[in-house]
Amino acid sequence: MAWSLADRAVRRSAAARRPAAGRRCCARVEAVYATHRPTVLVTEKLGDAGLDRLRLTCNVETAYGMTQEQLCAKVSLVDALIVRSGTKVTRAVFEASHGRLKVVGRAGMGVDNVDLAAATEAGCLVVNAPTANTVAAAEHGIALLCAMARNIPQADACMKGGRWERGAYVGTSLTGKTIAVYGFGKVGSEVSRRARGLGLSVVAYDPYASAEKAAAQGVQLVTFDEALQVADFHTLHMPLTPGTKGLFSDSAFARMKRGARIINVARGGVIDEAALLRALESKQVAQAALDVFLDEPPTFDNHPLIHRPDVICTPHLGASTTEAQEGVALEVVEAVVDALAGNLSVNAVNAPMVPAEILRELQPYIVLAEGLGRAAVGLVSNSSSGSAAGGGGPHGGSGPHGGKGGFGDIAITYSSPRGDDLDTRLLRAMVIKGVLEETTTSKVNLVNADLLARNRGLRITEVSIRAGGDGAAEVLTSMSVALGTADSKFSGAVDRTNRIYVEGRVVGGTPFLTKIGNFDVELAVQGSVMLTRQRDQPGIVGGVGMLLSRDSVNISFMTVSRTAKDGEAIMAIGIDSEPSAATLEEITRVKGVIEVTIFKEVVPPQR
Numbered sequence: 001m002a003w004s005l006a007d008r009a010v011r012r013s014a015a016a017r018r019p020a021a022g023r024r025c026c027a028r029v030e031a032v033y034a035t036h037r038p039t040v041l042v043t044e045k046l047g048d049a050g051l052d053r054l055r056l057t058c059n060v061e062t063a064y065g066m067t068q069e070q071l072c073a074k075v076s077l078v079d080a081l082i083v084r085s086g087t088k089v090t091r092a093v094f095e096a097s098h099g100r101l102k103v104v105g106r107a108g109m110g111v112d113n114v115d116l117a118a119a120t121e122a123g124c125l126v127v128n129a130p131t132a133n134t135v136a137a138a139e140h141g142i143a144l145l146c147a148m149a150r151n152i153p154q155a156d157a158c159m160k161g162g163r164w165e166r167g168a169y170v171g172t173s174l175t176g177k178t179i180a181v182y183g184f185g186k187v188g189s190e191v192s193r194r195a196r197g198l199g200l201s202v203v204a205y206d207p208y209a210s211a212e213k214a215a216a217q218g219v220q221l222v223t224f225d226e227a228l229q230v231a232d233f234h235t236l237h238m239p240l241t242p243g244t245k246g247l248f249s250d251s252a253f254a255r256m257k258r259g260a261r262i263i264n265v266a267r268g269g270v271i272d273e274a275a276l277l278r279a280l281e282s283k284q285v286a287q288a289a290l291d292v293f294l295d296e297p298p299t300f301d302n303h304p305l306i307h308r309p310d311v312i313c314t315p316h317l318g319a320s321t322t323e324a325q326e327g328v329a330l331e332v333v334e335a336v337v338d339a340l341a342g343n344l345s346v347n348a349v350n351a352p353m354v355p356a357e358i359l360r361e362l363q364p365y366i367v368l369a370e371g372l373g374r375a376a377v378g379l380v381s382n383s384s385s386g387s388a389a390g391g392g393g394p395h396g397g398s399g400p401h402g403g404k405g406g407f408g409d410i411a412i413t414y415s416s417p418r419g420d421d422l423d424t425r426l427l428r429a430m431v432i433k434g435v436l437e438e439t440t441t442s443k444v445n446l447v448n449a450d451l452l453a454r455n456r457g458l459r460i461t462e463v464s465i466r467a468g469g470d471g472a473a474e475v476l477t478s479m480s481v482a483l484g485t486a487d488s489k490f491s492g493a494v495d496r497t498n499r500i501y502v503e504g505r506v507v508g509g510t511p512f513l514t515k516i517g518n519f520d521v522e523l524a525v526q527g528s529v530m531l532t533r534q535r536d537q538p539g540i541v542g543g544v545g546m547l548l549s550r551d552s553v554n555i556s557f558m559t560v561s562r563t564a565k566d567g568e569a570i571m572a573i574g575i576d577s578e579p580s581a582a583t584l585e586e587i588t589r590v591k592g593v594i595e596v597t598i599f600k601e602v603v604p605p606q607r
């Protein structure tokens, strides 16, 4: 079988263009496997049904518990790897494969053990199994909640030690209490459903969740602070991202009710383990139930948390039910088999999606579309971008986790000489990617973007307006993204219809943001930008510039635009580094300045 990335991309996009490609796809899969039997290495225990399915078309080798060196020695002999969370698929593994490894299948949801950048560089597709273990993880969360509240593991250990100590293990009731669910995605919403059945009131903190979807489940979306303050139990179900790393810190624990209890079935890094230890020692937190740890497996000798009587632990068992393992095995094997035949599966995590020539034509518009999505979500009141207003740092009271957020509508408008003939799927997918990608463990691509948006309860509407000009020469004259029902951290970004509004265009091959809210701007969709809204009066450019220079913040560009003379103006300042919270605070006090915000990395630098 001859392999090339471009070849695979062409076949994928052809498949993606045909909604009813399913049967033809299967025929192609069979044809490919008739001439070649790829070798697949399975490095962790996989459900039998999946292994049996794999053996129909592939040579299957199983080798559990390999060291990195053993894996590196073996990987150049295989076409695909199937792993769970226990195998680290590092850059060294991709390098050692010398280009033979075509697909990595993750039999589960989180792909934080796979170096995705290295995989993409190596032209290796990564696929996962994002749905089959959802219920198992939710059930494990509930199991830990009950076991912790009633001291089940401690009482069991006591009886096995030959002691009958009824007085030592008085528990706490669930009925009538409040549980805060952090991350209202697939697992979080299943946990909420079950918690309500146990008589708990449920609030959820998820800045990207749809308030309607939550309300339909009887769950109230609240701010991070409200969740911390109102709940008796806290259960974590968000991905580990730069925005959630160490989110449960000294400051978060201090804002909880005294004697709160916490459960983590998400990822160890979301909790600052040293801070949790301090909170347990001071009894601010009464108990913790942990399935996941910063380092897995953790070092057992003298581990500060594992040996404590107020902590119960399981060794990352969230997905470990027979049913879930059979499910993820089948889900991942289907994706791997399909990918080995060169097709794009909806479970693709890092797929290159379209043929090179189409990509070349669309490239600046793709960057623009993703940039508009990222810019719009970066302006939501509690997105992961920084906010000057509160000066409260990344997780401070009125910082990115301050508001309630929640948006249901994304309206995309294309103004193009091609009018309705413009194929907007890739552009729409890139807007969705820009909006969602920072907020989920799922990787958004052409195939899965609409599905992911739908699962989030997002409504996407598109309008194509036929513009003048030459459709062969120009793909788009301009494009805009409006987020409905979202609170903005920067009220200047809200248009007359009360939506967060951003508009852009490509000029000379470079994508620019040309409108924010009702203000015309002109800023390249690259790097980080500080926005200020101010009264149109002298002294502001100098005042703000002086404060930035005093903080050694280099300015890459600066544009000012106003609605009318003596009215209001927006200033966009490209910044090479972030000003300190103190400088931002001072900028808000410059005479005439009304509000300030920063949005980071509208498009990551190496696009």
Ligand SMILES: NC(=O)C1=CN([C@@H]2O[C@H](COP(=O)(O)OP(=O)(O)OC[C@H]3O[C@@H](n4cnc5c(N)ncnc54)[C@H](O)[C@@H]3O)[C@@H](O)[C@H]2O)C=CC1
Pocket (backbone or CB within 6 Å): 109, 110, 111, 130, 133, 134, 137, 182, 183, 184, 185, 186, 187, 188, 205, 206, 207, 208, 209, 237, 238, 239, 240, 243, 244, 265, 266, 267, 291, 292, 316, 317, 318, 319, 320, 438, 439, 440, 441, 442
């Ligand atoms: N312990 C285990 O064995 C298992 C663990 N997991 C983990 O559980 C977590 C959730 O998985 P799914 O529900 O399938 O993912 P998902 O992508 O469906 O949901 C994640 C949710 O977190 C939200 N979120 C993102 N950033 C946030 C932030 N800063 N604050 C609050 N919420 C935020 C997202 O908006 C999304 O709704 C993942 O970390 C996954 O790896 C999943 C399965 C098994």
Ligand SMILES: O=C(O)C(=O)COP(=O)(O)O
Pocket (backbone or CB within 6 Å): 084, 085, 086, 107, 108, 109, 110, 111, 133, 316, 317, 318, 319, 320
């Ligand atoms: O699917 C996930 O994200 C999990 O954490 C499950 O991990 P595992 O497959 O049990 O190693």
